[in-house]
Amino acid sequence: MKKYLLAIFLLSVLSTSFGQAQLKTPKAVMDKFMDHRFGMFIHFGPVTLRGTEIGWSRNEQVPGDDYDNLYKEFNPVLFNADEWVKTAKDAGMKYLTITSKHHDGFCLWPTAYSDYNITKSPFKRDIVGELAKACKKQGIVFCIYFTVLDWHDADYPEHRNAKEPKVKGDMKAFVGRMKNELTEVITKYHPAMLWFDGYWEEPWKNEYGREVYNHIKSLDVNIVVNNRLGKDPNTLSGDGAVGDYLTPEQQIGKLNMVEPWETCMTICNQWSWKPNDGMKSAKECIQTLAKTASGNGNLLFNVGPMMDGRIEQRQINRLKEMGDWLKVYGSAIYSTKGGPYVPNDIYGTTRKGNKIFVHLFKKEGNMLTLPALKEAVIKKATFMNGTVLSFKQGATVTIDLPDNLPDANSNVIVLELDKNAESLPVVTTS
Incomplete structure (x- = not known):
């Protein structure tokens, strides 16, 4: 004391x-x-x-x-x-x-x-x-x-x-x-x-x-x-x-x-x-x-x-x-970091451990396109409910979307990486 x-x-x-x-x-x-x-x-x-x-x-x-x-x-x-x-x-x-x-x-x-x-x-x-x-x-x-x-x-x-x-x-x-x-x-x-x-x-x-x-x-x-x-x-x-x-x-x-x-x-x-x-x-x-x-x-x-x-x-x-x-x-949401992508009207992202959570705010067509993720490899993409999604990673990241999204308010796609997502730099569109 x-x-x-x-x-x-x-x-x-x-x-x-x-x-x-x-x-x-x-x-x-x-x-x-x-x-x-x-x-x-x-x-x-x-x-x-x-x-x-x-x-x-x-x-x-x-x-x-x-x-x-x-x-x-x-x-x-x-x-x-x-x-x-x-x-x-x-x-x-x-x-x-x-x-x-x-x-x-x-x-x-x-x-x-x-x-x-x-x-x-x-x-x-x-x-x-x-x-x-x-x-x-x-x-x-x-x-x-x-x-x-x-x-x-x-x-x-x-x-x-x-x-x-x-x-x-x-x-x-x-x-x-x-x-x-x-x-x-x-x-x-x-x-x-x-x-x-x-x-x-x-x-x-x-x-x-x-x-x-x-x-x-x-x-x-x-x-x-x-x-x-x-x-x-x-x-x-x-x-x-x-x-x-x-x-x-x-x-x-x-x-x-x-x-x-x-x-x-x-x-x-x-x-x-x-x-x-x-x-x-x-x-x-x-x-x-x-x-x-x-x-x-x-x-x-x-x-x-x-x-x-x-x-x-x-x-x-x-x-x-x-x-x-x-x-x-x-x-x-809880105990996550923002990024690595800059939020926009279509999506935003949070991250924790080796996962990036893509918050999908609205759907434009049956594919979501993200800027290239140059410093990590995506191993798997799923909706948070477990549904596996097809994706391609190259000059951009493209994720195939179903005709109907699982949540009427806001959806979450989980990207599992080969490294800690929290260490990635902010990804720009350039």
Whole structure:
């Protein structure tokens, strides 16, 4: 214990002295996180009473005073953490991320550092704590979303209201309170990952991001941190980068074998619950997951529970369809690497051991043509259900396809090689 405390003290001294992150998430921890491939994002809060977007509808569709007082009516009596986590598990998801505090500033846990929290609502129960407990019980990795801006906090200069002039605020006090709140959620709930957002507004500086990152690592070096503490969300290097992995939003990231990344995307259109919101088809959901894994990324797939605390049954059903597909094809998703082929609209590929998994998204004719695989010999080609496929390997790789594919949503062809597929370089069409 003394050695642990000494290490924490030394890290704190180094962080304070140099003003930048001195310790990164260990590679083994980061690799394990990326092996999960599929997680659930949950956007939830008092705004569900209006059915508008969380945070962003404040002073837009919902007047600020109305929005800021919704917590007085917030009583999601049908919230059941075990049911939310079971929904994620049945979908084949390996981790879950809850919006503990979004840009509106409302905290879903009983923080000692803000009165604007769940204990002041009629519901009163600790939503974050109950989810952490349910995740631990069901074997799902628990993670937390946390904002770096707060339109409700008097110390934060921006309040997302053109009618209200900017206030001077006190960013030193604001960042100090943020660190205190983070200490609470880290020490009480032990999240494996922290997902930050809100970096784009002028009051937030890179120096604050580095300070917060260092603080997190002083508490638990193994916590994975996304890259939105810094001002540049497009890189993991350079002055504007703070964090461990990239986070493309509402779009699938490109093949990247060097920098870890995670696409966040909604199952419907809005992040928080909206009545009768349009929902993605099973095929689009499943192929989004396969395309993300083919690019060597994770998919953080969002649901927005209703005002009474339940996830819509239609969303549960859709997620269950993804889970059923993963029961058959999960070995081509979990713990794989992307590539070696660059994904396109027709196919993407993942790999593990001596196998390349070709995710066939649509069929154009009775033959699939791939660029030449120059550094390995294909020994066998089969559908994942075991049906053997004829193929030729030369200037290109051609695989004969049946008239009817076995799966209506997304198919997987397994190519067995004479060597480790994970060591192959990325294959280009040139």
